[in-house]
Amino acid sequence: MMGCRIVVDRTACIACGVAPSICPDVFVLGQDTGRNRVVDRYSVETTRETSIGVVPEELCECVKQAVDMCPVGAIKIEAQDSKH
């Protein structure tokens, strides 16, 4: 099953809240810096600077919407074999 790999540049994120609003199953404003991150369930690696995750195919569409809506271009997405 195909999924999507996500990389959030948390240093670029301005914590506008759009990503968690559009795609709450995938994104949340982190308790550490207040900036966007991939939720624990789908996070592969999350630091204060970067959050990397892999989500199943059914969640890729809302991630793409968040990519398009992010005002600072802080989210990248690419197709990848899902680990789930």
Ligand code: SF4
């Ligand atoms: S849309 Fe962009 S700036 Fe806004 S919370 Fe998400 S990653 Fe951060």
